Amino acid sequence: KKKNKTNPKLSSRQRSARTPYAPAPPPTQPVQLRTPLPEYGPADDSTLIRRNLEEIEPVADSATAYFYALLFVQHPQLRELFPVSMDTQRDRIFRALLTAARLSDDPDVLTEYLSGLGRGHRKYGTQPEHYPAVGECLIAALTQYCTLTWSDESEAAWVRVYTTISQIMIDAAAEDEKRAPAWWNAEIVAHEMRTPGIAVLTVRPDQPYPFRAGQYTSIETPWWPRVWRHYSFASAPRSDGLLSFHVKAVPAGWVSNALVHRARPGDTVRLGPPSGSMTVDHSTDTGLLCLGGGTGIAPIKALVEDVAEHGRSRPVEVFYGARSDHDLYDLHTMLRLGDRHPWLSVRPVVSDVPLHGPGYGPGQPGGSAPLEGQLPDVIRQYGPWSAYDGYLSGPPGMIRSAVDALRGAGIPAHRIRHDSIDELVAAAQ
Structure with a gap:
């Protein structure tokens, strides 16, 4: 299979010299590094990149703005791939590249993450020939803002890592094109x-x-x-x-x-194409402990239906959390599922006010009294959960605290499933 060449051909200094964009000023105060640079001896790619990332984090917004300005000035044909307003889009590609770089020393996680990005980027009209331009501007932005940790060795490390990143994405997109439309x-x-x-x-x-x-x-x-x-x-x-x-x-x-x-x-x-790994393993009868916060109940409901359709008898415990009873908009649906399936238990949880209202108390469908408190705190009162697989869906803050709660309740990290980019990045740091 013919590989697409994605290495930037010019050095970062050559690229900066030909850039018609006036660079943003570097930070006025030097960034204090938590990991001092060694006086002697080479460092591996992962170490060099992590030092660059540590330095650029406090000025990431400025570096991101510089990256896009450079990209659109040097490669104006790429502007049409982006929304008219860049307010919410501005940091997505740049931060995704930084996330991928953080994962560079974990090939399995990196490949899974980047393959999803490569498939997903088809809907934007991304082509293999676009990747060198992005890599060129990425390295130029890093050169501008990594004033303390940048070196020829760092640049070489980023070229190698970006080549790997782009090739995984290109290959994933090419494979996906054989079997599915872009949208x-x-x-x-x-x-x-x-x-x-x-x-x-x-x-x-x-x-x-x-x-x-x-x-x-x-x-x-x-x-x-x-x-x-x-x-x-x-x-x-x-x-x-x-x-x-x-x-x-x-x-x-x-x-x-x-x-x-x-x-x-x-x-x-x-x-766009489907994505995510929060799916049920139907080859086992392990119980499911499902936490859905707010509209995070949507994929939990889908998982319950999936278990029911496969006809296997396995316990499923659902904790449905919201701030108030008003926000438990799909509780009746979940309680009806509980009435139909004896292996399913549904417990509503509210954090701000007691749950008062028709259809939510004892004697109603599902019959369970409401619980009060934060969702991760409530599940600690039940269990034990060590024989269950955890499934989490909701706001990032809830997922972070729920992961800690489930691990504390005896569920190993590899049996806790959720789709949160924030958690993926945190796990790699």
């Missing part, structure tokens, strides 16, 4: 407001859309071209091919507000 058009066939800020959308893709319960996709609306946001599937694969999503409108959220407040049946959205 799917999907018509909205149902739009149900569950609360003033949460909607449940059902869409019909224009061609078969293969995915697994627990995964997520990215959605682009016609009102904000080239702006994509991730949403989990709210059901297991259905025989009619329809897909469901739970969307919460967030402040200044372009896509979420469009989907909740503007989208209507008959509108068409675009779907």
